[in-house]
Amino acid sequence: MRKKFLLLLALLFLLVGVIFVLPVVQDHILDQTKESATETMETPTETETETETETETETETETEESTETETEGPGDPVDREKVETNLIIASDMHYMSPSMTDYGAAFEQLENSSDGKVIRYQPQLWQAFVSEVMAADPDALILSGDLTLNGEKANHQEFAEKLKEIKNAGIPVYVIPGNHDINKPDAGTYFGDHREDAETVSAEEFREIYAELGYNDAKSEAPDSLSYLVELNETTWLMMLDTTVCEPENKVYGEIKEGTLEWMEECLKEAYAEGITVIPVGHHNLQRLSRVYVEKCVIENCDEVLELLERYLTPVYLSGHLHTQKVMKHLTEPGMGSDVYGIWEIVSNSLILPPCQYGSMILNTDGSIDYHSSPVDVAGWASANGETDPNLLDFTAYTESYLRTVIRNQIYRTLEDVPKELKDVMADFYADLYQKYYAGVPVSYSEMKKEFGYNLWVRYMDPSTEFRQLDGMMRDSISANNHAEIPNPVHLKRP
Numbered sequence: 001m002r003k004k005f006l007l008l009l010a011l012l013f014l015l016v017g018v019i020f021v022l023p024v025v026q027d028h029i030l031d032q033t034k035e036s037a038t039e040t041m042e043t044p045t046e047t048e049t050e051t052e053t054e055t056e057t058e059t060e061t062e063t064e065e066s067t068e069t070e071t072e073g074p075g076d077p078v079d080r081e082k083v084e085t086n087l088i089i090a091s092d093m094h095y096m097s098p099s100m101t102d103y104g105a106a107f108e109q110l111e112n113s114s115d116g117k118v119i120r121y122q123p124q125l126w127q128a129f130v131s132e133v134m135a136a137d138p139d140a141l142i143l144s145g146d147l148t149l150n151g152e153k154a155n156h157q158e159f160a161e162k163l164k165e166i167k168n169a170g171i172p173v174y175v176i177p178g179n180h181d182i183n184k185p186d187a188g189t190y191f192g193d194h195r196e197d198a199e200t201v202s203a204e205e206f207r208e209i210y211a212e213l214g215y216n217d218a219k220s221e222a223p224d225s226l227s228y229l230v231e232l233n234e235t236t237w238l239m240m241l242d243t244t245v246c247e248p249e250n251k252v253y254g255e256i257k258e259g260t261l262e263w264m265e266e267c268l269k270e271a272y273a274e275g276i277t278v279i280p281v282g283h284h285n286l287q288r289l290s291r292v293y294v295e296k297c298v299i300e301n302c303d304e305v306l307e308l309l310e311r312y313l314t315p316v317y318l319s320g321h322l323h324t325q326k327v328m329k330h331l332t333e334p335g336m337g338s339d340v341y342g343i344w345e346i347v348s349n350s351l352i353l354p355p356c357q358y359g360s361m362i363l364n365t366d367g368s369i370d371y372h373s374s375p376v377d378v379a380g381w382a383s384a385n386g387e388t389d390p391n392l393l394d395f396t397a398y399t400e401s402y403l404r405t406v407i408r409n410q411i412y413r414t415l416e417d418v419p420k421e422l423k424d425v426m427a428d429f430y431a432d433l434y435q436k437y438y439a440g441v442p443v444s445y446s447e448m449k450k451e452f453g454y455n456l457w458v459r460y461m462d463p464s465t466e467f468r469q470l471d472g473m474m475r476d477s478i479s480a481n482n483h484a485e486i487p488n489p490v491h492l493k494r495p
Helices: 002-042 046-071 105-112 119-136 153-168 203-209 258-274 302-311 378-384 395-412 420-439 452-461 465-476
Strands: 085-090 140-144 173-176 188-191 194-197 228-233 236-241 277-282 316-319 326-329 344-347 357-363 369-375 483-486
Touching (some): 085 119, 105 188, 119 153, 140 236, 140 277, 140 316, 173 236, 258 277, 258 302, 344 483, 378 395, 395 420, 452 465
Parallel strands (some): 085 140, 140 173, 236 277, 277 316
Antiparallel strands (some): 085 357, 188 194, 228 236, 357 369, 369 483
């Protein structure tokens, strides 16, 4: 009996150990195993540490970039009724004072080596233009650079005085420099048989000379260029952009400096938030507009500038420099519809290059823009003012003949290996196309390729620089470039 009792007691103790003691021991062993594993994980190799850190950094960077991308953008635009604004735009005046020449042999050489500028009759052309500006009474006259022939100080000073006469008549005038205006090494006078160097101007002197023609009225100015912002009215701002590279001396190409870009964004952001239309004006081109002039015409950092302007739905950019009349909408992809937003660019033909035209632009109350170009009616002005020079009284015929003669003679000299009887045909074909190209007149590329003159160019001059230019003019002139109807970007789809 007693043995049975002891056996039963032993079995009871064994059962208690199984139920209560064994799980505790197992848990203790498991905890030690976890601690050992944790210590191993918490002491990785050097390579593993670097990999983890790099991965974490990359993840953080990707998150930051993703956040920036998601938050980038100015938000929804403000659709606001506009104050109707009328502007007249001209470019590349290349003003030359009559006091800088005696119109002798040196001057004639200047004429014959130019691109067809009507320098001889510039004083009369300018007076005729001013009379049309006065009659139109725009809200502002905008001149987009290359104010003088080659940056001569005397030309700047005289031209500024002429512009002040327009301003004093109640029409604001706003100017920016072009690549022919500051520190230009070609500045000169032309007397007798000799050209002599003339005094030019620095950037500081340019600003001083034209202080009353934009700078004194500026709402703000860029910190590192001659760019400035003008408040035309409560719904329209004018952003005059200095695209020149002129230190230590002038360069043909252009750029927008970093400080100016930052200043531009501040101005655009403020305007966007208030539903104000900003019209930027620069001398150099924003887009690659020409197959003829493929270098030193477009702003060097044009893609960055283009992205900035389009971010804030800027409707149009005005420029010059090419001397050709061009109108083009920026297409982000081929076949983009007319209902999709893209900034427009309008390039003004040089005022002194036939057909000697300028642009008129209206910003309508609904935010749309209408633009067209017009030749200066020099003949009408000459007749009304008692001029007797037959070239002035039939200015259109004179300038067409003059331009064709200058260009024809220049291109004729390049046709060295062409039979003489064919040179005339080729030179005439080139001069005729040149005249249309600079005026912005459309041509049929397919029809022109059928002409005898073109086929002579293919036979004798392909490949050559001259042939590339000729074919480029034909391709660039397919569409008309003398008018534009630009919708309010607020009403368009985003690309």
